[in-house]
Every structure is written in structure tokens, then in C-alpha cells.
Amino acid sequence: MPKVAIVKRELSKTVATVAKVLVILLGLLIAIALTSIITGASMELAGITLLQGFLNLNVFVYISTLLPIAVGLSIAFSASAWNLGAEGQLVIGAVGATFIALYTPFGRQEVVAPLMALLFASFLGALWALPAALLKMARGINEALTTLLMNFIAYHMTNYLVKGPWRGRAVYGYPTTDMIPVQARIPTVPGYSFSWYVVVICVVIALLMQLFLYRTKVGIALRALGSSPRFVELAGISSKRLFLIAFLLSGALAGFAGGVKVLVYHGKLVEGPIVGSGYGFTAIMLSWLGGLNPLLLIPASYYTAALYILSFGLQIGSAAVGDALANAIVGSLLAFILLADFLTKYRLVIRWS
Amino acid sequence: MIRPFLQVVQLYKKFGDITALNNVSLAIYPGEILVILGENGSGKSTLAKILYGLYFPDKGYIKINGTPVIFSSPAEAKSKGIFLVSQRPQLIDDMSILENIALFLSTSPSRGLRKKLSEILNYLGMAIDVDKSVHALSYTEKQLVDLVKVLLAQPKLLIVDEAVTYLPRELKHKFLNIVKGFATRGGSVMYITHKVVEAAEIGDRFAVLRRGSVVGVFEKGVDVSTLRQAMFGSEEYLTAITKSPVQRPLHKTPALSVENLVVFDEYGKPAVNDVSLSVRLGDVVAILGIAGNGQKELGEAIVGLRKVAKGKVLLNGDEITHMPASERVRRGLIYVPEDPFREGVAIGLTVAENMKLFSQSRVSKEILETAIRKLEVSPSNPLISVAKLSGGNIQKVSLSRLLLNTPRVVIAYSPTRMLDEKSRVLILRTLQKLAESGSAVLLLSEDIEEAVYISTRIGVIVNGKIVKFFEGPELESYREDIEKVMVHA
Numbered sequence: 001m002p003k004v005a006i007v008k009r010e011l012s013k014t015v016a017t018v019a020k021v022l023v024i025l026l027g028l029l030i031a032i033a034l035t036s037i038i039t040g041a042s043m044e045l046a047g048i049t050l051l052q053g054f055l056n057l058n059v060f061v062y063i064s065t066l067l068p069i070a071v072g073l074s075i076a077f078s079a080s081a082w083n084l085g086a087e088g089q090l091v092i093g094a095v096g097a098t099f100i101a102l103y104t105p106f107g108r109q110e111v112v113a114p115l116m117a118l119l120f121a122s123f124l125g126a127l128w129a130l131p132a133a134l135l136k137m138a139r140g141i142n143e144a145l146t147t148l149l150m151n152f153i154a155y156h157m158t159n160y161l162v163k164g165p166w167r168g169r170a171v172y173g174y175p176t177t178d179m180i181p182v183q184a185r186i187p188t189v190p191g192y193s194f195s196w197y198v199v200v201i202c203v204v205i206a207l208l209m210q211l212f213l214y215r216t217k218v219g220i221a222l223r224a225l226g227s228s229p230r231f232v233e234l235a236g237i238s239s240k241r242l243f244l245i246a247f248l249l250s251g252a253l254a255g256f257a258g259g260v261k262v263l264v265y266h267g268k269l270v271e272g273p274i275v276g277s278g279y280g281f282t283a284i285m286l287s288w289l290g291g292l293n294p295l296l297l298i299p300a301s302y303y304t305a306a307l308y309i310l311s312f313g314l315q316i317g318s319a320a321v322g323d324a325l326a327n328a329i330v331g332s333l334l335a336f337i338l339l340a341d342f343l344t345k346y347r348l349v350i351r352w353s
Numbered sequence: 354m355i356r357p358f359l360q361v362v363q364l365y366k367k368f369g370d371i372t373a374l375n376n377v378s379l380a381i382y383p384g385e386i387l388v389i390l391g392e393n394g395s396g397k398s399t400l401a402k403i404l405y406g407l408y409f410p411d412k413g414y415i416k417i418n419g420t421p422v423i424f425s426s427p428a429e430a431k432s433k434g435i436f437l438v439s440q441r442p443q444l445i446d447d448m449s450i451l452e453n454i455a456l457f458l459s460t461s462p463s464r465g466l467r468k469k470l471s472e473i474l475n476y477l478g479m480a481i482d483v484d485k486s487v488h489a490l491s492y493t494e495k496q497l498v499d500l501v502k503v504l505l506a507q508p509k510l511l512i513v514d515e516a517v518t519y520l521p522r523e524l525k526h527k528f529l530n531i532v533k534g535f536a537t538r539g540g541s542v543m544y545i546t547h548k549v550v551e552a553a554e555i556g557d558r559f560a561v562l563r564r565g566s567v568v569g570v571f572e573k574g575v576d577v578s579t580l581r582q583a584m585f586g587s588e589e590y591l592t593a594i595t596k597s598p599v600q601r602p603l604h605k606t607p608a609l610s611v612e613n614l615v616v617f618d619e620y621g622k623p624a625v626n627d628v629s630l631s632v633r634l635g636d637v638v639a640i641l642g643i644a645g646n647g648q649k650e651l652g653e654a655i656v657g658l659r660k661v662a663k664g665k666v667l668l669n670g671d672e673i674t675h676m677p678a679s680e681r682v683r684r685g686l687i688y689v690p691e692d693p694f695r696e697g698v699a700i701g702l703t704v705a706e707n708m709k710l711f712s713q714s715r716v717s718k719e720i721l722e723t724a725i726r727k728l729e730v731s732p733s734n735p736l737i738s739v740a741k742l743s744g745g746n747i748q749k750v751s752l753s754r755l756l757l758n759t760p761r762v763v764i765a766y767s768p769t770r771m772l773d774e775k776s777r778v779l780i781l782r783t784l785q786k787l788a789e790s791g792s793a794v795l796l797l798s799e800d801i802e803e804a805v806y807i808s809t810r811i812g813v814i815v816n817g818k819i820v821k822f823f824e825g826p827e828l829e830s831y832r833e834d835i836e837k838v839m840v841h842a
Binding site for chain 2 (some may be wrong): 009015217223226227231237238239
């Protein structure tokens with residue numbers, strides 16, 4: 001019988017990074033090979049589809065929603081604040097942005113409108129996260145459950161709005177609001193549905209949050225909170241306040257992403273599950289992919305976004321594999337990252353005896 | 354010629370850029386107690402962890418009865434009869450003592466096991482209920498349970514990594530007797546410590562580690578100063594702690610006072626029962642007691658980590674009984690917790706980040722480096738993760754909070770536990786100096802020695818009550834009385 005054991009290993013940071021990149025590239029090669037074997041398309045064609053996923057400017061559509069949510073979640077998760085409600089916070093953020101754009105006088109003022117809308121979206125996102133945080137602090141109720149359930153409340157509230165009081169007059173009965181005023185929309189790149197302004201803001205947010213987590217006392221304490229609330233208290237920092245900060249920040253950033261979806265992408269409020277489209281859940285995975293490090297989340301969100309596009313490309317493009325296969329390929333690419341992470345931290349010892 | 358039970362051949366182990374073990378070769382014979390001596394961070398624990406299969410050596414190998422083996426997990430080491438009791442108790446907090454031990458021995462928590470366990474605990478004079486949850490035990494009690502756990506496994510090689518160093522003296526002797534008896538019956542013991550005197554008392558042979566290398570192997574009968582010389586490379590630091598002249602406390606009103614405090618333990622029984630005490634600025638008061646008599650709960654209640662059921666805690670005359678701990682710390686109450694690993698440091702952060710959090714004001718790079726140099730944290734790189742440090746060095750990082758602040762009141766729980774002689778003197782001096790410069794110091798300890806050296810008043814706590822206060826300039830002369838009260842009251 002072979003004996004298999006998993007042993008910790010210590011690699012220097014550079015070696016670990018290089019190893020990870022190599023494993024990821026290897027994963028991509030395997031994906032190309034798989035696609036070409038299954039579809040019979042040539043390796044080049046499969047390779048080109050894959051490359052297109054990474055070079056397509058549409059990655060920024062996904063990055064501008066996924067990155068801010070994942071950055072927020074990284075802060076929450078480093079503090080062991082298990083916010084699984086980013087999806088709902090995003091949807092409520094979208095409601096907030098729509099409200100400013102359609103139902104307040106700010107909606108028709110240039111520059112002011114999108115800024116106000118984004119701020120209010122963030123505010124509502126944080127507000128949507130608040131009950132779970134308060135319940136946890138006052139009664140010790142598990143925040144993972146409450147935040148998860150709040151997602152569905154957010155979905156249905158939004159559905160009610162777009163099918164009821166907020167249904168547009170010029171939408172032929174579809175469950176959406178009217179388009180928001182042009183002044184409130186954020187100008188997009190011609191031919192694409194993303195905005196450089198937003199992309200820049202998202203990257204700036206990631207950089208700021210990196211500084212916050214690693215350079216400020218509050219940020220460092222947040223990272224310690226997960227392992228020991230008592231340690232943090234003994235350092236003179238209120239653990240309850242830290243928990244609240246982590247929760248509200250993650251809620252606000254998810255709300256911000258919801259605002260972006262309305263102001264840049266949809267141009268109106270649509271049904272809850274469509275606004276959210278699972279980004280709040282994908283971002284959970286993404287935040288771990290980036291090792292809860294806002295800086296690493298920039299490349300990680302790019303990678304995830306590219307996989308989104310790749311999955312579409314594989315289905316409709318020249319390679320034309322079915323959606324099941326496309327998702328399988330995308331999934332295995334993600335698995336490769338986890339494998340790379342595992343292999344840089346541990347090694348397998350196999351002995352025959 | 355007797356064959357060694359275990360041989361270690363040219364072991365190397367590096368952690369990132371730190372060399373923990375450098376070409377270490379040793380042999381352990383059946384029936385002997387081999388003492389591994391070395392200061393904090395000299396590689397003692399790394400060696401133990403390799404022998405127990407927790408770490409994988411970079412180079413070198415182990416031979417058991419002449420055959421080379423490689424352990425990739427503790428299970429494999431255990432199957433060869435090698436057991437480790439480590440510095441940090443390896444127990445599952447949410448389980449009872451009995452369940453923990455059954456789990457470790459891979460048996461069921463049967464009546465037979467319960468009987469055996471009670472017998473051995475009785476012999477050691479520790480009346481602990483074996484159905485008690487481990488999380489309700491004090492650190493010392495946890496260590497004891499950890500030891501008993503391993504003894505019940507009947508090891509061939511028992512590695513004791515600083516695990517008895519901090520037990521109360523009486524208990525320690527009983528335990529060492531078990532260990533010695535075990536060795537005379539043919540078992541081997543590897544006894545890891547940084548306490549030279551204790552080592553000389555128990556060991557048959559001595560191997561001294563310095564910075565990861567074996568710098569000397571000595572036979573029984575070697576004198577203590579030779580061992581010290583080998584351990585530290587010099588003997589000059591060994592100026593005993595001089596008692597500072599007792600100064601009149603500067604203020605009449607106490608900086609910290611506790612009035613009729615009642616605190617419950619995890620099971621709703623009073624752990625601290627009607628305790629009153631006060632500490633004036635410039636004063637060092639010690640509360641001594643055998644582990645599990647309420648010091649832990651008293652300290653935690655004063656700093657706010659534990660609820661107060663009755664009574665009052667006053668800081669500078671203001672009532673703080675129900676304030677969150679963080680608020681008390683901001684008001685100048687600095688607490689050195691009992692368990693450095695869980696409460697003293699944030700294990701995932703770097704040394705610099707930990708220190709930044711301790712300091713109530715901004716720390717410059719210079720202040721940080723000075724603190725590291727003073728405490729001789731090794732390795733001295735502030736950007737290294739605390740998780741990579743040895744136990745003693747982790748305690749040093751936890752203690753840096755004393756150097757980075759000017760506290761009004763210091764409460765320290767066994768602050769010199771885990772430290773080698775040199776660091777111990779440094780920390781006791783630091784506490785003395787803090788008192789001289791006007792802080793109030795409350796020392797919670799199980800160690801009479803350190804208490805009589807630096808305090809002006811000693812209270813002995815038994816079963817949650819302070820049964821007697823000793824006072825006066827010649828506290829040392831009461832040493833025996835104090836010990837009697839601690840054990841027999």
C-alpha cells in the first residue's frame with residue numbers, strides 16, 4: 001500500500017509566485033487541448049478563442065462590478081465577518097442609484113447625478129448589511145445566515161418595485177423602470193458597455209483598501225480580528241466597532257457595484273436576479289482567489305472576467321462547445337489556481353512500503 | 354556497547370531565510386534522560402517537531418534502532434513509540450479532558466480509561482474533574498493534562514518540550530519522578546528546556562544548542578556554569594536581579610483597586626470570591642497561587658475580558674467594572690495575557706504589525722527597532738510573520754507592549770513564562786523600572802521566585818480567595834511561609 005502524506009513546505013515569496021504563474025499557464029494549455037480534442041477544432045482555433053477571452057475589452061464590464069465587491073468582501077472576510085449578502089447589497093445599491101436618477105431633482109444634473117447616485121447606492125448597500133451586523137453583535141446570531149437570506153428579500157423587493165410602483169410608462173409592460181436620464185448615466189467607451197472612469201475608480205478603491213488594510217492601525221487590527229478578538233481588545237481597539245466597520249465597508253462597496261450596473265450597464269432598474277446576476281456570489285470566490293488581498297484582486301478579477309468571456313466565446317464562437325462543456329473548462333481553470341495555491345504551500349510525499 | 358534507540362543524523366531545517374537547525378547530529382540511548390538546552394529560538398522546538406513528524410527536514414534523517422526512517426506525520430512517529438508534549442498544550446478546547454485523552458489514544462472514553470486517568474491525576478495531586486471542558490482549564494492545567502495524555506500512551510521516547518518548566522514546584526517534582534521512573538524502565542526521555550539549574554538536576558546527558566547548531570554535549574556531573582557558558586557563549590549578563598530600594602509610593606490613592614470582586618467560571622461556579630486589593634502608583638503587588646485558583650479569572654475580570662458578577666473595579670478612582678476591555682486599555686491599563694499564542698499576539702501578522710497595534714501612540718521605525726533589540730527578538734526582522742517565531746520569542750513580542758507604552762497600570766500574568774534566564778531578568782527589570790517611573794504593577798504569578806524579587810506586597814490566592822497578604826522589605830524571608838499557604842491553605 002502506498003502511503004500518502006501531505007507535508008507543509010516553506011517557499012520564498014518569489015518562488016511561490018513564479019510557481020503559481022506557471023501552474024496557471026499550464027492550466028490554460030490544458031484547457032486549449034481539451035477544447036480542441038472535444039470539438040475537433042484545431043489547437044490554434046481553440047487557442048485563439050481563449051486568447052480572445054483575455055484580450056477582449058469587455059473584461060472591464062465584469063471587472064467594474066466584481067472588483068469592488070470582492071475588495072469589500074476581502075475586508076469582511078479578513079475580519080471573519082462572514083458577509084454572504086453581497087448579492088443583495090448590490091441589488092439594493094442598484095435600487096438606490098435608480099431612485100436618485102429617476103425620482104430626485106439631482107437626476108438631471110450632469111456630473112452631480114452619477115456621483116450622488118453612486119454615493120447613495122453605497123449608502124443603501126451598507127444599510128442593507130447593517131441588520132445582520134447588529135443582530136450578530138447584540139444577539140450573536142450567525143451573520144452568514146442572515147446575510148444570505150437578505151439576498152432574497154432584496155431580489156423580491158426589487159421585483160416588486162419594477163413590477164409595481166416603479167414600472168416605467170414607456171416599457172410596454174416589461175418589468176423594468178424607464179431609462180434613467182442621460183445626465184445620470186456614466187459615459188461608456190463607444191461600442192462597449194463599460195466606462196473608463198469606473199474602471200479607474202475601481203482600481204483606485206482596490207489600492208486605497210490595500211493601504212487601509214496593511215498600513216493603518218484600524219486595517220491591521222481588522223486582519224487580526226479574525227484570529228483573536230481578545231487580542232484586539234487588549235490592544236485597545238474595540239472589536240465590536242471593527243466588526244461593524246468591516247461589515248459596512250463590504251456592504252457599501254457591493255452597493256457601489258450595484259450603482260455601477262444601473263448607471264453604466266442597464267441604464268434602468270430591472271428585476272432583482274437580473275441586476276445581481278450572481279456577481280455577489282462570484283465575488284465571494286474571487287475574494288479567496290485573490291487571497292483576500294485587494295492588490296492581488298486586480299489580476300484575479302481580470303482572470304475571472306476573462307473566464308466569463310471565454311465561457312461565452314466557447315459557446316457561441318468558432319469553437320462552439322456547449323454551455324456545459326464551456327463551464328467545465330472554466331471551472332477546471334479555476335481549480336488549477338487552487339491547485340497551484342495548494343502546491344506552493346504543501347507537498348505530497350508518497351512512499352511504497 | 355548499548356545501541357542508541359534513536360539517532361539524528363545531520364539534520365538541516367530552514368524556514369524561508371532563517372536557518373533553524375544546522376547540521377544537528379545526536380543520539381538517545383534507552384533508559385537515559387537527554388536534556389536539550391538552549392536559549393529562546395535556538396532550534397530546540399524545531400528539533401522536537403522533526404522527531405515527532407510535524408516538520409520535514411530539508412536534509413538529514415533519523416534512525417530508530419539503526420534503521421533510517423522518515424516521518425511525514427505525527428501518526429507515524431507515534432506508531433514508533435515517539436511522543437511529544439509540546440510547549441503549547443495540544444488539546445481540543447470544546448471537548449472534555451476524558452474525551453481529549455480518548456481521542457489521542459484512539460480508544461473510547463470508557464470507564465477503565467476514566468479510572469486510570471483519575472488515578473494518575475490523584476497521584477499528581479490535581480483534583481480536576483475529568484468531564485470538565487478543556488477550555489475552562491488554566492494554561493498550566495492544560496499543560497498537565499497534555500502530559501498525562503502522553504504518559505498514558507506509554508511511549509518509548511518521550512519528548513518533553515518545555516512542558517513542565519512552568520508547573521508549580523511540587524507538581525513538577527512529582528512529574529519528574531514519573532519521567533525518571535519511566536527512564537529507568539528503559540524508556541528514553543528527551544527533555545527540552547532553557548532552565549539550566551533544572552536541567553542539571555534531571556539530566557543524564559546534556560546537548561546544548563545555539564543558533565541551530567549543537568555546540569556541546571556533556572555528561573552527568575557537569576557544572577552549571579559550563580552549561581551556561583555553552584548556552585549563551587558568555588556569562589556576563591548574569592547579574593542577579595537587584596531588589597530596588599523600596600520607595601514610598603508617590604500617591605496615597607490607589608491607581609487600581611478591586612472591591613469585593615466575584616467572578617464566575619464557565620460553569621457558573623465562583624472562580625474569584627470576594628477579592629479586594631489595591632495597587633498604588635509606584636507599587637508592585639503580586640498575587641501568587643497554584644494554577645487554577647482564580648488568578649486567570651481575576652486578571653481577566655480586571656481588564657474586562659470576563660464579566661464581573663459582583664463588586665467593583667476602579668482605575669484612577671473611576672469605576673470601570675463594566676467597560677469593554679479596549680476602553681480600559683485606552684485609559685492606560687495594559688494587560689499581558691496568560692496565553693501568548695492566542696491572546697498575546699496576532700499570529701498571522703508580522704512583528705511590526707503586532708507592535709503597531711500595541712502602541713497607543715504612533716510608533717516610528719526607530720522605536721520599533723529599539724524594542725526588538727532590547728527584547729532580543731530573534732530573528733530580528735520586524736517584517737517576519739509572528740507565526741515563524743519560537744514560543745519564547747512570541748512571548749517577547751507580546752511583552753513589547755510594556756516597552757511601547759507608558760502605562761498607568763500594568764497587569765501581567767506569568768510574564769516570564771517561556772523566557773530564558775536572560776530575557777527573564779530583562780522583563781522583571783522592566784516591570785521594576787515601570788514601577789519606579791510611576792506605574793502601578795500587578796503581577797499574577799505561579800512563581801514565588803519572581804514575585805519575591807520584584808514586589809512590595811504579595812497576596813496568596815487559594816480557591817478564589819486571597820487568604821493572606823505578606824508585606825515588608827524582606828519578603829524573601831517569608832518564602833517558605835508563602836509556599837505553605839499556597840499549597841496547604
